[in-house]
Each structure stands twice: as structure tokens, then as C-alpha cells.
Amino acid sequence: MRAAVLTEFGAPLTVQEMPDPVAGGGEVVVQVLAGCVPPYAEEVFNGRRNYPLEPPVVPGTGGVGRIVSIGPDATRLRVGDLVWCDCTVRSRDDALTPDITLQGWSSRGDGGARLARHLHDGSFAELMRVPTENVYALPTEAEGDPARWSSLGVYVIPYGGLLAGGLEAGETLLVSGATGNLGSAAVATALAMGAGRVVTPGRNRAVLDLLADRFGPRVRPVQLTGDEDADRTAMSAAAGGPIDMVIDLLPPAAPSSAARAAAMTVREYGRVVLMGGVGMLGGADLALPYPWIMRNSVTVRGQWMYPRSANVGMIRLVASGALDLNAEWVRTFPLDAVNDAVEYAAAHGGPFDRTVLAPPAN
Structure with missing residues (x-):
């Protein structure tokens, strides 16, 4: 697969060939269709925000994708499903105070850093490996505009x-x-x-x-x-x-x-x-x-980020029409133009202004 890689802080992202990810137990591999580029991404990549990323890393904060393979423990998801991939990953060995990492973006504490080393890479790629519990089926109306639905990550x-x-x-x-x-x-x-x-x-x-x-x-x-x-x-x-x-x-x-x-x-x-x-x-x-x-x-x-149930609630709000995404200003960039996307996002961080990286050719 091809992916945009942060090789070091302060350097432009480079698009490279990388091995395809493989889904293990409790994991899903998706073809990434669209993922928002946060307006402050430039501040993360130049080191100003001092995020605990460990280069080389494929950054990205989740997105909309299509399932290409699933682990043996998935019971509802199917290959070909259109899904929302949540970047907020929680450890599975402490239900009360789980460690948290934002896949391909940030983490909290030593436990979060260890989790980030396992789920190291984010959505600025053609394929992404995601925990099964972080994948949410999208309604059929999302099929026509995955880029617009990637705004879920903002809302x-x-x-x-x-x-x-x-x-x-x-x-x-x-x-x-x-x-x-x-x-x-x-x-x-x-x-x-x-x-x-x-x-x-x-x-x-x-x-x-x-x-x-x-x-x-x-x-x-x-x-x-x-x-x-x-x-x-x-x-x-x-x-x-x-x-x-x-x-x-x-x-x-x-x-x-x-x-x-x-x-x-x-x-x-x-x-x-x-x-x-x-x-x-x-x-x-x-x-x-x-x-x-x-x-x-x-x-x-x-409150840092949100509970898992918030993903379901947000999808319902959009699908019902209570929250209308049609007024969003969406500008998409192909993977090869990732640095242009980061620059554009920094200059267009206002209300309802979305910069989206869409790895497939536009």
C-alpha cells in the first residue's frame, strides 16, 4: 500500500510504499476512503504541539473506509461494509481506567504510548488496521459522499x-x-x-x-x-x-x-x-x-475525547437529518498531495470548513 509518512518532526510528509496491514484477533483492515486533516496538523508535524508521536509514523485521525478483511472474532461486520473508523483506542485490560491512544496522532501516559506502538499508524494511507470495537457501520446514504461523512471526526x-x-x-x-x-x-x-x-x-x-x-x-x-x-x-x-x-x-x-x-x-x-x-x-x-x-x-x-457510544449517537444525529452536513465546505486532496492538504487545512480552519485526504484517485 501507499501511505504518507512523517519521518521526523519539521520535515514534509513523504508518500511511500509500505507492507499491507494484516488484521489479527480483534482487528479489522479497511481501505481508507476519506479522512479529515485537522487545521492544526501543521503544528503537530512541525513539533510545536509536542505530541508524543514516534516517527516514522503514518499520521491521521480516523476516517471513513471500506472493510477489506476482518479478524476471527467479528460477528456483525462484513467485508465490503462502509464504516466509520474512530481513532480513540482504549486498552482492553482495565475497564475502569483504560489507557488511551489516538491512533496515528497522540497518546496519554506510558500505557498509551505502549498502545500507540502496537497501533502505530493512522488514516493517511490506502489501508489501515483498526481495532474491531473502533469500527462502526454507516448508513447507505453515506455511500455517495464519504468525504463529507468524514466530518464525523470533528463533530x-x-x-x-x-x-x-x-x-x-x-x-x-x-x-x-x-x-x-x-x-x-x-x-x-x-x-x-x-x-x-x-x-x-x-x-x-x-x-x-x-x-x-x-x-x-x-x-x-x-x-x-x-x-x-x-x-x-x-x-x-x-x-x-x-x-x-x-x-x-x-x-x-x-x-x-x-x-x-x-x-x-x-x-x-x-x-x-x-x-x-x-x-x-x-x-x-x-x-x-x-x-x-x-x-x-x-x-x-x-473531558478528553468521548466515550465509544458517542460514535453511534453522532452517526444517528447525522443519519436522521438533525445534524445537516450539507452546509459543510469540503475540499479533498489525493494522497500524493498530502502536504498541500496540510497547508490548506492550516489556512482554512474556520467553521464548517473541512480539508479531507482521499487516498483513492479523485
């Missing part, structure tokens, strides 16, 4: 955070980082789940207007100024009532003050879910006040 991340926070129909949600790639996906997903109102703070007026135009009056945009107190007041006022939940999806370069201002808009007994990258590149800590959390009975929790 399922904030969906995991919304599930972690227990978002309920009719509630008011504030999305911190709403004008970004993941934040805008959180807005769309929350509305598909039945959120009554979604407060969308950000600095980019054009993107705020785009969100309001696309989703209507349930979206409450707020233009941020950088003044923490003033921004908190403006966000609270825009909600038109109590804010039940805040989800933070700000990128690593964002100041902690922006995340704190958003979090502290939540009502008494409200929930705050932290999923962004604030502090990952250094800088001040989030520093939420202890008395505020305690006296207001606020629940603050972190």
Missing part, C-alpha cells in the same frame, strides 16, 4: 463534551471558542440535541454573523473585547436567562482569562466542561476561584 469530539456535561433539551449552553473549527461544531451539535439557546462568544464578527444566519435566533452571538469582566457581563446578558452549561473548546494559544470569563457565566448548580487546549503551550493557569465553585455548587470537569 464527535464536542458531542462527547456535551454528553459529559449532560446537556438536556431546552437548556442554555455557552460555547467558549464558538468561532473555531471545533467550537462551531459544538454549536451545531448542541442545537441538533435540542439546546434552547446557544451563546456564541468570539472576536470574529463575520463568523459570529455566519453562525447567527445559519442557525437563527437560538444562537446568541457576543463580540468579545478582551476585558474579562465586561465580556462576562455581555455573555450573561446575551443568554437572556440562566446559563445551564459551558463547554470550553478554546485552542492552546488562547489566554486563560477568556476561558475563565466564559466558565464563570454558568448558573448556580451549573456545569462546566473543559475540552480545549488552554495552557498546553504554557501561560497562566485557569484559576477558577474556589469560593465561587463551592458556594455556587458548580460542577467542573475535564
Whole structure:
């Protein structure tokens, strides 16, 4: 097979011939049809994000594919099935606190690193070996546009955070980082789940207007100024009532003050879910006040990625039409143009803008 390989941090990816992967017990091999290229991929490959990848490695964050072989323990999947491949791989020997690796992308701790060495390569390839439990059958409507359905990898991340926070129909949600790639996906997903109102703070007026135009009056945009107190007041006022939940999806370069201002808009007994990258590149800590959390009975929790069940829920949301992918801007690149795809993704990381690597010839 052919695959795009990161040979060292700071070097361009190179397309190489590699041995075809072989499915062992508990594994499936898929022909990769489409996989999203994250807007921050360039920062991973040049080493700026300091991800624990071990070159040489085939990167990639899952995608849509077609099964070409299965291990002996698969009972429902069949060769030829169109499937979604989730990159979030969990160890099988600890049900309570499993080690986690993002196949072909990142990992957590020593256990995650060991898991990453076994499932080393991701979706920037013609073929990919995936754990059986990470493969999900897609509905027939996905057959016509695998590239568009590869956006599942974007939406399922904030969906995991919304599930972690227990978002309920009719509630008011504030999305911190709403004008970004993941934040805008959180807005769309929350509305598909039945959120009554979604407060969308950000600095980019054009993107705020785009969100309001696309989703209507349930979206409450707020233009941020950088003044923490003033921004908190403006966000609270825009909600038109109590804010039940805040989800933070700000990128690593964002100041902690922006995340704190958003979090502290939540009502008494409200929930705050932290999923962004604030502090990952250094800088001040989030520093939420202890008395505020305690006296207001606020629940603050972190959420890295999502549970396995989120994949099923997200596929259902899209298949039902509750979450519409037709408004996505999708630009596909063949495998040979992988470096062009990475460069394009970095320049097109706005709301509903997807860069997709499609290994078969376009």
C-alpha cells in the first residue's frame, strides 16, 4: 500500500510504499476512503504541539473506509461494509481506567504510548488496521459522499463534551471558542440535541454573523473585547436567562482569562466542561476561584475525547437529518498531495470548513 509518512518532526510528509496491514484477533483492515486533516496538523508535524508521536509514523485521525478483511472474532461486520473508523483506542485490560491512544496522532501516559506502538499508524494511507470495537457501520446514504461523512471526526469530539456535561433539551449552553473549527461544531451539535439557546462568544464578527444566519435566533452571538469582566457581563446578558452549561473548546494559544470569563457565566448548580487546549503551550493557569465553585455548587470537569457510544449517537444525529452536513465546505486532496492538504487545512480552519485526504484517485 501507499501511505504518507512523517519521518521526523519539521520535515514534509513523504508518500511511500509500505507492507499491507494484516488484521489479527480483534482487528479489522479497511481501505481508507476519506479522512479529515485537522487545521492544526501543521503544528503537530512541525513539533510545536509536542505530541508524543514516534516517527516514522503514518499520521491521521480516523476516517471513513471500506472493510477489506476482518479478524476471527467479528460477528456483525462484513467485508465490503462502509464504516466509520474512530481513532480513540482504549486498552482492553482495565475497564475502569483504560489507557488511551489516538491512533496515528497522540497518546496519554506510558500505557498509551505502549498502545500507540502496537497501533502505530493512522488514516493517511490506502489501508489501515483498526481495532474491531473502533469500527462502526454507516448508513447507505453515506455511500455517495464519504468525504463529507468524514466530518464525523470533528463533530464527535464536542458531542462527547456535551454528553459529559449532560446537556438536556431546552437548556442554555455557552460555547467558549464558538468561532473555531471545533467550537462551531459544538454549536451545531448542541442545537441538533435540542439546546434552547446557544451563546456564541468570539472576536470574529463575520463568523459570529455566519453562525447567527445559519442557525437563527437560538444562537446568541457576543463580540468579545478582551476585558474579562465586561465580556462576562455581555455573555450573561446575551443568554437572556440562566446559563445551564459551558463547554470550553478554546485552542492552546488562547489566554486563560477568556476561558475563565466564559466558565464563570454558568448558573448556580451549573456545569462546566473543559475540552480545549488552554495552557498546553504554557501561560497562566485557569484559576477558577474556589469560593465561587463551592458556594455556587458548580460542577467542573475535564473531558478528553468521548466515550465509544458517542460514535453511534453522532452517526444517528447525522443519519436522521438533525445534524445537516450539507452546509459543510469540503475540499479533498489525493494522497500524493498530502502536504498541500496540510497547508490548506492550516489556512482554512474556520467553521464548517473541512480539508479531507482521499487516498483513492479523485
